[in-house]
Amino acid sequence: MPEDRPQQGQHPERPRHDKYERLIEAARELQPTRTAIAHPCDEVSLQSAVEGSRLGLIAPVLVGPAARIQDIAAKAGFDISGLPIVDSAHSHDSAAKAVQLVTLGRAEALMKGSLHTDEVMGAVVAREGGIRTARRISHCFVMDVPGHADPLIITDAAVNIAPTLDEKVDIVQNAIDLAHAMRFQEVRVAILSAMETVTAKVPSTIEAAALCKMAERGQITGALLDGPLALDNAINPEAARIKGIVSPVAGHANVLVVPDLEAGNMLAKSLSFLAGADAAGIVLGARVPIMLTSRADSLLTRLASCAVAALVAEARRASMSSAIPG
Secondary structure: OOOOOOOOOOOOOOOOOHHHHHHHHHHHOOOOEEEEEEOOOOHHHHHHHHHHHHOOOEEEEEEEOHHHHHHHHHHHOOOOOOOOEEEOOOHHHHHHHHHHHHHOOOOOEEEEOOOOHHHHHHHHOOOOOOOEOOOOOEEEEEEEOOOOOOOEEEEOOOOOOOOOHHHHHHHHHHHHHHHHHOOOOOOEEEEEOOOOOOOOOOHHHHHHHHHHHHHHOOOOOOOEEEEEEOHHHHHOHHHHHHOOOOOOOOOOOOEEEOOOHHHHHHHHHHHHHHOOOEEEEEEEOEOOOEEOOOOOOOHHHHHHHHHHHHHHHHHHHHHHHHHOOO
16 A cells, blocks of 8 residues: 655656556455445446456445336446335435435445535535544545655545634545555645745644644544645655755645635646546544445546545454454
């Protein structure tokens, strides 16, 4: 899995997607994760379930109008004869029943099908029957960036619009837990801003400094934190050296925490459209990992999301097992 120190710069010998392929191979060593697929009523989302099952990443339960799912499978040539189907009336019903499978202990992960994200997340955070925890729900992109040695986690670019300092504590901890589930040898978190100096004129620099102090005091655990850091001196050792920043994180970050959703969204899309990166996504902070796959994602990216969810589910099983006395 990830190397101890990523090597920066271009690596012509390193094929694109190798990070995702490593994640998929790691997840295939585990038992398939029981996954409720909410409303897989188009070819793309049904393909994700079928291929994820074929590779042994997930054990899908298809939740949606049974006749419609079977019709899509027949037209696409997918064999779903071995996959259980929970019949539903419509997309909102699919989301509710998929979440219910989690509450009943019949699913360890959720995957979004051909319905709106708001429908899935509405069922997840519902006051009755939802699967929230005390932890703030947040999203992580797991980026496969060509020329960058290891997966790069970016958070939060999809759920929390303008998180408070307290909310950022959970966002950071969720990302750290994800990195451990992905078997990073060392988790190095950069709290990003536009600069690396603390100034009251830029509030995100003050919050970055506070988060680092909170990590020193044990309020955030499991990683090395540094911030504020600008993007260049977070991921490029030479940029960090020129600025005179000496820390185990500067130049070597493998988790990037952005100030707000706008910054994160622009960073992730810049990497995708200008650097040719792919972005697998996962939502954390609920009782199970949630895959918010997009119809625009490649099959490999959707399978990488399955692999990440499988690794998170395995880490949770291990944590729960160690917490049981005897």
